[in-house]
Amino acid sequence: MDFNLGNDTEGVSGRGCTVSTNARERWGERNNEDKPMAKWGMTIDLDRCTACQACVTACQAENNLPPTGPDDSRKGRNFTWMEMIPFAGEGERPKAIERLLPRPCLHCDNPPCVKVCPVGATMLNEDGIVGQVYSRCIGCRYCTTACPYTARYFNWSVPVWPEPMQQHLNPDVSVRPKGVVEKCTFCHHRLQNARDNASAENRPLRAGEYTPACVEACPAVAMTFGDLSNPHSEVSKLSHSRRAYKLLEDLGTEPKVIYLREGE
Amino acid sequence: MSAVSKRPDPPPLTEDAILLEPVLRTGWRFYVTVAALLSIMALGAYAYSKQYREGLGVTGLGRPVYWGFYITNFVFFIGISHAGTLISAILRIVGAEWRRTITRSAEVITVMVILFGVGNILIDLGRPDRMLNVIFHGRLQSPLLWDVCSITMYLTMSTLYLYLPLIPDIAILRDHTNKRHWFYRLLALGWTGTPKQHRVLETLIGVMAIIVIPVAVSVHTVVSFVFAMTIQPMWHSAIFGPYFVVGAIFSGIAALIVAMALIRWVYGLGDYLKKVHFNNLGLLLLVMCFLWFYFTAAEFLTVFYGSEPAHMTIFWMKFTGPFAPHFWTMVTTCFVIPVAILCNRRTRTVLGTVIASISVNIGMYLERFIIVVPSLSQPRLPHSESIVYSPTWVEWSILAGCFAAFSLFYVLFTKLFPIVSIWEVQEGRERSIAEVTERLKTYLPEPHASVERRAPVGVTP
Numbered sequence: 001m002d003f004n005l006g007n008d009t010e011g012v013s014g015r016g017c018t019v020s021t022n023a024r025e026r027w028g029e030r031n032n033e034d035k036p037m038a039k040w041g042m043t044i045d046l047d048r049c050t051a052c053q054a055c056v057t058a059c060q061a062e063n064n065l066p067p068t069g070p071d072d073s074r075k076g077r078n079f080t081w082m083e084m085i086p087f088a089g090e091g092e093r094p095k096a097i098e099r100l101l102p103r104p105c106l107h108c109d110n111p112p113c114v115k116v117c118p119v120g121a122t123m124l125n126e127d128g129i130v131g132q133v134y135s136r137c138i139g140c141r142y143c144t145t146a147c148p149y150t151a152r153y154f155n156w157s158v159p160v161w162p163e164p165m166q167q168h169l170n171p172d173v174s175v176r177p178k179g180v181v182e183k184c185t186f187c188h189h190r191l192q193n194a195r196d197n198a199s200a201e202n203r204p205l206r207a208g209e210y211t212p213a214c215v216e217a218c219p220a221v222a223m224t225f226g227d228l229s230n231p232h233s234e235v236s237k238l239s240h241s242r243r244a245y246k247l248l249e250d251l252g253t254e255p256k257v258i259y260l261r262e263g264e
Numbered sequence: 265m266s267a268v269s270k271r272p273d274p275p276p277l278t279e280d281a282i283l284l285e286p287v288l289r290t291g292w293r294f295y296v297t298v299a300a301l302l303s304i305m306a307l308g309a310y311a312y313s314k315q316y317r318e319g320l321g322v323t324g325l326g327r328p329v330y331w332g333f334y335i336t337n338f339v340f341f342i343g344i345s346h347a348g349t350l351i352s353a354i355l356r357i358v359g360a361e362w363r364r365t366i367t368r369s370a371e372v373i374t375v376m377v378i379l380f381g382v383g384n385i386l387i388d389l390g391r392p393d394r395m396l397n398v399i400f401h402g403r404l405q406s407p408l409l410w411d412v413c414s415i416t417m418y419l420t421m422s423t424l425y426l427y428l429p430l431i432p433d434i435a436i437l438r439d440h441t442n443k444r445h446w447f448y449r450l451l452a453l454g455w456t457g458t459p460k461q462h463r464v465l466e467t468l469i470g471v472m473a474i475i476v477i478p479v480a481v482s483v484h485t486v487v488s489f490v491f492a493m494t495i496q497p498m499w500h501s502a503i504f505g506p507y508f509v510v511g512a513i514f515s516g517i518a519a520l521i522v523a524m525a526l527i528r529w530v531y532g533l534g535d536y537l538k539k540v541h542f543n544n545l546g547l548l549l550l551v552m553c554f555l556w557f558y559f560t561a562a563e564f565l566t567v568f569y570g571s572e573p574a575h576m577t578i579f580w581m582k583f584t585g586p587f588a589p590h591f592w593t594m595v596t597t598c599f600v601i602p603v604a605i606l607c608n609r610r611t612r613t614v615l616g617t618v619i620a621s622i623s624v625n626i627g628m629y630l631e632r633f634i635i636v637v638p639s640l641s642q643p644r645l646p647h648s649e650s651i652v653y654s655p656t657w658v659e660w661s662i663l664a665g666c667f668a669a670f671s672l673f674y675v676l677f678t679k680l681f682p683i684v685s686i687w688e689v690q691e692g693r694e695r696s697i698a699e700v701t702e703r704l705k706t707y708l709p710e711p712h713a714s715v716e717r718r719a720p721v722g723v724t725p
Contacts, residue, residue, distance in 0.1 A: 074651070075324075075326045075651060076325075076326025076327040076328065076329065076650075076651035077321065077326050077327070078327070085645055085646055085647070086646055086647075087646055103645070112494065112495055115405055115406070115493075116405075116406050116407065116408070116493065116494065117403065117406055118398055118402060118403060118406040118408040118409050118412075119394075119397040119401045119402065119403065120401050120403050121397075136394075136397060136401065137390075137391065137394075138389050138390070138391050138392075138394045138395060138397050138398065139320075139389050139390020139391040139394075140385075140388065140389055140390070141330040141331060141388075141390065142406070142408055142490070144327070144328075144330045145330050145331055145494065145496065145640060146494040146495075146496070148495060148496070148643065148644050148645070149643075149644075149645055150327060150328045150643045150645060150647065153327065154320070154327070154330060154390065155319065155390070156319055156320050156321035156325075156326070157318055157320075157321035158319065177391075178319040179319055179320065179389075179390030179391040180390060180391060181390075247645065248644055248645070251495055251644075
């Protein structure tokens, strides 16, 4: 175990990134051969969330999501890996308080999307991240229909960026071709970068070294990210708070994005 | 046997010569039909080429309605394919003698239409260029792969099951015509009609008829599993397997009746496809009508009584919401109209059964549509963008193109092979009448035995 427990750090195990693309080897099971891997997860404190949508924008910029307009929106062709879901709040309309709930991919431990993929283009990897292999995907959209959270997106056409934006694409994230499914990856490229840095300096991964763009951008500090398998991590403690709940918990999908209820 | 007697004088086909007419003679009507079908196919091909170039954005699909017309077509066409092989196999096994003139036209539907079932799945793919990934990287855990296996097996078996009873007729064509002689000689596999050949053929047909039934049932079961294995509301239902199989046989019989009526009308085969055939198939259709209603009622009542909120959202969408027109049209066309027509002996005519069948097929298409689309329209989580799915001209054109291509294939088949099995009709005339009389006798108490058995009763020791 490469735990590195400092006073303000949470320990996570560091290991070279292995994205398994051979689906026959795995079907949802985790690979526990040598070292226990981190189980990356997130808590979103709805008491702190102001619904400012900074996370949505940060995600769009970080992950090269193609910009879309009202026309696309009407056709259901938006790319919002992090999406604000409207929830009916308290009170009667028109005075009702509308609530918005930020929803990334929940990276279920029992992902319904991974089960149904006919070609193994999506998998639950050792880090607990549900990944998508764009070069394998045949675009049948079975995973998108199987996901109860509708957290998967399809490339209806070749993505286009207006002229100046093309020069601002993130070189760490591949641009998706038309006809494949894509989704939130917990900014997996950031984990790879952090691991590369750590192994170059011959040390384990430090807590806080790997943070997805949405968490980093949140001005209200409503989101916490880290290793859920480490009982000392902040995210792990928050996930056991009395306010913690999971979306559509009774479906048994075991999401690793955990919400903290308002009002305490 | 010997190479010299390559073309012995074939027995004349006095009575059934009309069955070879479509193969031998081609009129202007054929060319007009082919031209019309080809132009519709061209439209479909153009629509698909646009979709291939620009992506699935040319359809009406979007998040969350990721599946629409193409998946509906897929389920519908696979359903129609149950017309042939399954019905023909069941009729053969139970020895229904009235099957003889209709089995061929049923089996052709299966083979032709299954191609379009598979085709629609491929059309639906975002990356059709990668479709072989399903073979190279297939995961057996995915219900889609079950479909791939099951449908491939079904296509192979139905083709074989169509071909086997065709061999003697191909030999007749080889012997009676000079047209495409090499083609028929190749396909006839040297059939000369010896008793041994007949025995082998009949054994093979018998074996195939039995094997093909579980395969056919499995096909539509796994098609339903594509939906039922997910946890989406009103998809995740254990009844879906049998429900889909029943629906498939239902729409299959309806498609068969329509096809038979067209053949009868176009080729003047009223002596072969008689009123009794339409009457019997009409009765089968009526039975399936009630069975379909039973399954539909069971499905909806279970959902309604349990009244889980996620399921009820979809339920009300179908009953009173945006899909109510589809739903109530389905109930009318799948149940009310056909039952009204088929229950009455006076309306169970050729025309009556055809009207009922067309009605059933419209209803069954709608059924597939309201299984696929409503469950996707209202996902469990509230949604920032809601879309109302309506297919674009691309999807309509591809649907029309599929129907046209299927019809064209069917027409071409009737121009290449007799659409009514000649040898089976002859066999029925020559052998089966005597056989059936014999068989009937075995059902009844034997006169001698009963006399002997009764005799000791009176003799008390």
